[in-house]
Amino acid sequence: MKKLILFDIDCTLIDTGGAGMSALNEAALEIFGSEGPPLDLAGSTDSGIVRGLFEHFDRPYDPKIEEEFYQCYLPLMQRNLHDSSFGGSVLDGSIDLIARLEDDGHTLGLMTGNIERGAVIKVGHYGLSEHFQFGSYGDDHWDRNKLGPIAIQRANLTTGKNFTVAEVIVIGDTPKDVACAHAIGAPCIAVATGAFNEDQLRECGADRVISSLVGLTL
Protein backbone atom coordinates (compact mmCIF):
# COMPACT_ATOMS: atom_id res chain seq x y z
CA MET A 1 0.00 0.00 0.00
CA LYS A 2 1.28 3.47 -0.87
CA LYS A 3 1.75 5.43 2.32
CA LEU A 4 1.64 9.04 3.41
CA ILE A 5 4.85 9.48 5.38
CA LEU A 6 5.04 12.49 7.65
CA PHE A 7 8.50 13.53 8.74
CA ASP A 8 9.59 15.56 11.70
CA ILE A 9 12.49 17.86 10.78
CA ASP A 10 14.87 18.54 13.68
CA CYS A 11 16.99 15.58 14.77
CA THR A 12 15.03 13.36 12.37
CA LEU A 13 16.01 14.60 8.90
CA ILE A 14 18.56 17.22 9.91
CA ASP A 15 20.45 18.45 12.94
CA THR A 16 21.06 22.21 12.97
CA GLY A 17 23.70 21.78 15.66
CA GLY A 18 21.86 24.13 18.00
CA ALA A 19 21.40 26.89 15.40
CA GLY A 20 17.67 26.90 16.04
CA MET A 21 17.94 26.85 19.84
CA SER A 22 20.44 29.69 19.79
CA ALA A 23 18.15 31.80 17.57
CA LEU A 24 15.17 31.14 19.86
CA ASN A 25 17.18 32.21 22.90
CA GLU A 26 18.41 35.33 21.15
CA ALA A 27 14.88 36.24 20.02
CA ALA A 28 13.58 35.73 23.57
CA LEU A 29 16.25 38.12 24.83
CA GLU A 30 15.25 40.69 22.20
CA ILE A 31 11.47 40.43 22.62
CA PHE A 32 11.05 39.48 26.29
CA GLY A 33 14.24 41.03 27.70
CA SER A 34 15.76 37.75 28.85
CA GLU A 35 16.45 34.33 27.40
CA GLY A 36 13.95 32.89 29.86
CA PRO A 37 13.93 29.34 31.19
CA PRO A 38 15.79 26.47 29.52
CA LEU A 39 13.67 25.72 26.48
CA ASP A 40 12.26 22.23 26.06
CA LEU A 41 12.61 22.11 22.31
CA ALA A 42 12.42 18.39 21.73
CA GLY A 43 9.19 17.87 19.86
CA SER A 44 7.67 21.15 21.02
CA THR A 45 5.95 23.50 18.62
CA ASP A 46 7.45 26.95 18.13
CA SER A 47 4.11 28.50 19.05
CA GLY A 48 4.00 26.34 22.19
CA ILE A 49 7.49 27.57 23.10
CA VAL A 50 6.48 31.20 22.60
CA ARG A 51 3.34 30.68 24.68
CA GLY A 52 5.59 29.23 27.38
CA LEU A 53 7.70 32.39 27.26
CA PHE A 54 4.63 34.60 27.77
CA GLU A 55 3.76 32.47 30.79
CA HIS A 56 7.30 32.50 32.15
CA PHE A 57 7.50 36.29 31.93
CA ASP A 58 4.00 36.61 33.34
CA ARG A 59 2.78 38.50 30.29
CA PRO A 60 -0.62 38.09 28.67
CA TYR A 61 -0.47 36.19 25.39
CA ASP A 62 -0.46 38.64 22.48
CA PRO A 63 -0.43 37.33 18.89
CA LYS A 64 1.19 40.58 17.68
CA ILE A 65 4.14 40.03 19.98
CA GLU A 66 4.27 36.39 18.94
CA GLU A 67 4.63 37.54 15.33
CA GLU A 68 7.32 40.05 16.37
CA PHE A 69 9.11 37.14 17.99
CA TYR A 70 9.09 35.18 14.73
CA GLN A 71 10.20 38.25 12.74
CA CYS A 72 13.18 38.41 15.06
CA TYR A 73 13.80 34.65 15.24
CA LEU A 74 13.69 33.75 11.54
CA PRO A 75 16.60 35.91 10.31
CA LEU A 76 18.65 34.88 13.34
CA MET A 77 18.01 31.23 12.57
CA GLN A 78 18.92 31.77 8.92
CA ARG A 79 22.13 33.52 9.95
CA ASN A 80 23.00 30.67 12.32
CA LEU A 81 22.40 28.02 9.65
CA HIS A 82 25.12 29.71 7.57
CA ASP A 83 27.46 29.79 10.58
CA SER A 84 29.60 26.68 10.21
CA SER A 85 30.58 26.77 13.89
CA PHE A 86 27.19 25.19 14.68
CA GLY A 87 28.15 22.21 12.53
CA GLY A 88 24.62 21.39 11.37
CA SER A 89 24.06 18.66 8.82
CA VAL A 90 21.60 16.39 7.09
CA LEU A 91 21.41 13.24 9.21
CA ASP A 92 22.80 9.96 7.93
CA GLY A 93 20.40 8.06 5.76
CA SER A 94 17.94 10.94 5.22
CA ILE A 95 18.64 11.61 1.57
CA ASP A 96 18.83 7.96 0.64
CA LEU A 97 15.58 7.18 2.49
CA ILE A 98 13.73 10.06 0.84
CA ALA A 99 14.87 8.88 -2.59
CA ARG A 100 13.85 5.27 -1.94
CA LEU A 101 10.42 6.20 -0.56
CA GLU A 102 9.74 8.44 -3.55
CA ASP A 103 10.90 5.73 -5.95
CA ASP A 104 8.46 3.34 -4.27
CA GLY A 105 5.61 5.79 -4.91
CA HIS A 106 4.99 6.92 -1.35
CA THR A 107 3.96 10.51 -0.59
CA LEU A 108 6.18 12.54 1.72
CA GLY A 109 5.20 15.48 3.88
CA LEU A 110 6.31 17.30 6.99
CA MET A 111 4.80 17.27 10.45
CA THR A 112 6.93 19.53 12.57
CA GLY A 113 6.87 21.91 15.48
CA ASN A 114 8.64 24.51 13.37
CA ILE A 115 6.46 27.34 12.13
CA GLU A 116 6.01 27.02 8.37
CA ARG A 117 8.43 29.82 7.54
CA GLY A 118 11.07 28.23 9.78
CA ALA A 119 10.50 24.79 8.27
CA VAL A 120 10.85 26.21 4.75
CA ILE A 121 14.15 27.87 5.69
CA LYS A 122 15.59 24.76 7.37
CA VAL A 123 14.53 22.27 4.72
CA GLY A 124 15.65 24.68 1.98
CA HIS A 125 19.03 25.27 3.61
CA TYR A 126 19.77 21.55 3.54
CA GLY A 127 18.55 21.09 -0.03
CA LEU A 128 15.45 19.03 0.76
CA SER A 129 12.69 21.46 -0.33
CA GLU A 130 11.74 19.69 -3.54
CA HIS A 131 10.76 16.57 -1.57
CA PHE A 132 8.31 18.27 0.77
CA GLN A 133 5.46 20.08 -0.97
CA PHE A 134 3.21 20.28 2.08
CA GLY A 135 3.11 19.76 5.81
CA SER A 136 1.60 20.77 9.10
CA TYR A 137 3.54 23.18 11.22
CA GLY A 138 4.00 24.71 14.63
CA ASP A 139 1.95 27.73 13.69
CA ASP A 140 -1.04 25.63 12.66
CA HIS A 141 -1.54 24.82 16.33
CA TRP A 142 0.54 25.15 19.51
CA ASP A 143 -0.51 21.62 20.48
CA ARG A 144 1.47 19.18 18.35
CA ASN A 145 -1.22 16.53 18.82
CA LYS A 146 -3.52 18.65 16.65
CA LEU A 147 -1.21 18.59 13.64
CA GLY A 148 -2.04 15.16 12.21
CA PRO A 149 -5.43 15.90 10.66
CA ILE A 150 -4.06 19.13 9.17
CA ALA A 151 -1.21 17.23 7.51
CA ILE A 152 -3.59 14.66 6.01
CA GLN A 153 -5.91 17.38 4.73
CA ARG A 154 -3.00 19.25 3.10
CA ALA A 155 -1.66 16.01 1.62
CA ASN A 156 -4.99 15.38 -0.06
CA LEU A 157 -5.34 18.96 -1.27
CA THR A 158 -1.83 18.97 -2.68
CA THR A 159 -1.77 15.53 -4.29
CA GLY A 160 -5.44 15.02 -5.20
CA LYS A 161 -5.25 11.66 -3.41
CA ASN A 162 -7.51 10.54 -0.62
CA PHE A 163 -5.28 9.46 2.24
CA THR A 164 -6.85 8.29 5.47
CA VAL A 165 -5.08 7.73 8.80
CA ALA A 166 -4.77 4.04 7.90
CA GLU A 167 -2.16 4.99 5.32
CA VAL A 168 -0.14 7.38 7.50
CA ILE A 169 3.26 6.66 9.02
CA VAL A 170 4.98 9.28 11.19
CA ILE A 171 8.76 9.40 11.51
CA GLY A 172 10.16 11.45 14.40
CA ASP A 173 12.72 11.48 17.19
CA THR A 174 10.83 12.37 20.39
CA PRO A 175 8.00 11.09 22.59
CA LYS A 176 5.99 14.08 21.35
CA ASP A 177 6.26 12.81 17.78
CA VAL A 178 5.00 9.43 19.00
CA ALA A 179 2.11 11.06 20.88
CA CYS A 180 1.26 13.19 17.85
CA ALA A 181 1.11 10.09 15.63
CA HIS A 182 -0.96 8.14 18.15
CA ALA A 183 -3.35 11.11 18.52
CA ILE A 184 -4.61 10.24 15.02
CA GLY A 185 -4.15 6.49 15.42
CA ALA A 186 -1.09 6.33 13.16
CA PRO A 187 2.10 4.40 13.91
CA CYS A 188 5.35 6.20 14.64
CA ILE A 189 8.81 5.07 13.65
CA ALA A 190 11.08 6.72 16.20
CA VAL A 191 14.72 7.37 15.37
CA ALA A 192 17.22 7.79 18.18
CA THR A 193 19.19 10.60 16.56
CA GLY A 194 17.90 13.28 18.91
CA ALA A 195 17.69 13.76 22.67
CA PHE A 196 16.11 10.35 23.33
CA ASN A 197 17.77 6.96 23.20
CA GLU A 198 16.20 3.80 21.85
CA ASP A 199 15.02 2.58 25.29
CA GLN A 200 13.31 5.90 26.02
CA LEU A 201 11.57 5.87 22.66
CA ARG A 202 10.41 2.30 23.24
CA GLU A 203 9.11 3.22 26.70
CA CYS A 204 6.97 6.01 25.28
CA GLY A 205 5.24 3.54 23.00
CA ALA A 206 6.95 4.06 19.65
CA ASP A 207 5.76 1.40 17.24
CA ARG A 208 9.24 0.86 15.90
CA VAL A 209 12.58 2.21 17.12
CA ILE A 210 15.67 2.58 14.98
CA SER A 211 19.14 3.93 15.68
CA SER A 212 19.27 6.01 12.48
CA LEU A 213 17.47 6.35 9.17
CA VAL A 214 20.23 4.41 7.42
CA GLY A 215 18.74 1.45 5.58
CA LEU A 216 15.20 1.98 6.90
CA THR A 217 12.55 0.08 4.97
CA LEU A 218 8.84 0.28 5.71
Ligand SMILES: [Mg+2]
Ligand atom coordinates in the same frame (compact mmCIF):
# COMPACT_ATOMS: atom_id res chain seq x y z
MG1 LIG B 1 12.54 16.46 16.25
